[in-house]
Amino acid sequence: MKAMQIVPTAVERLIEELGKLPGVGPRTAERLAFHVLKGDPHKAGLLGAALSDLHAGVRACRTCHNFAETDQCAVCTASDRDRAIIAVVEEPFDVVAIEKTGLYKGLYHVLGGVISPIDGVGPERLEIASLIRRVSDENIQEIILATNPSVEGESTGIYIRQQLEGMPITVTRLARGLPVGGDLEYADQITLGRALQGRQVF
């Protein structure tokens, strides 16, 4: 008799599905499944329903392609945002990260990824044309390129800057430098180099 045969199918199935989550190995999956099993069936049902209903409750904003519950997202419909600035990000999750700083009051534009020839993602697969259209149609003064500081994020930013050339707007990008709380000694060469080049008056 093998070990797993004594675990009921319903539990095995849950362990298998939990194990597909990132950072959840077979042991963690088993521990989580057993925890849920020990607990209240009603609680398991709440988590189950939250997962099953997730995608139905999330749409893309027709203006900026951020997460939305209705036709437009909470940022686009808010009355207190600066409608002259658009931060261009890769994913809706980046919007969440920027909002958490509490320091940005402008609008967003979610590209839906980055240009990546290796993965067959060209500019036409991203929300770049719709960004250019917004810059033409709306009264935009600044575009902040807030793509990731990765090779793909940088090239996507460069591509968008080229597309925006000649338009009467300022194009900026997020500062590169030492992460706050980081240690100069352990900073990688490129980051330290960028921090030097971008040094600010103190």
Added chain:
Amino acid sequence: MKAMQIVPTAVERLIEELGKLPGVGPRTAERLAFHVLKGDPHKAGLLGAALSDLHAGVRACRTCHNFAETDQCAVCTASDRDRAIIAVVEEPFDVVAIEKTGLYKGLYHVLGGVISPIDGVGPERLEIASLIRRVSDENIQEIILATNPSVEGESTGIYIRQQLEGMPITVTRLARGLPVGGDLEYADQITLGRALQGRQVF
């Protein structure tokens, strides 16, 4: 505008429910929720259903109170188990742990916890009477007390040994000693003391 308002309710709800799992903090919950959201809705549905259907698919074996899919568990109904030995464990999860060793061929008896006066759990709340009945009715020769090596586990073992006194069976318990792969230097005093007392001919 606060950060979390831009996250759709369906996502917030999932983050909240995931955050109730052990070892899952708010950041991990967010990361997991975003991962599920990025993925296939069908996959989210599979995990959701596995959670919602979990408790309905698991019953307690009427003989040993282990997990079962039907009236009796896989161990009790198996044809190749040694029906003269019962390992007494606290939880069904302990059955899984012992089965994984592949070294045990006997039956089990799941107590459903340990005697713990602080938590108001007396012997009558556990499956102890049903164990005594099994020892009387079935042809049992050995009872292995496999409760946890904790204060409560030990006292529960002692209580059961007392209840079994006078019955024509051998009562054993799991060996105490150094964990395999452990380091003598870092073993706690009590474990090392037990390993000395229980030293084996080599």
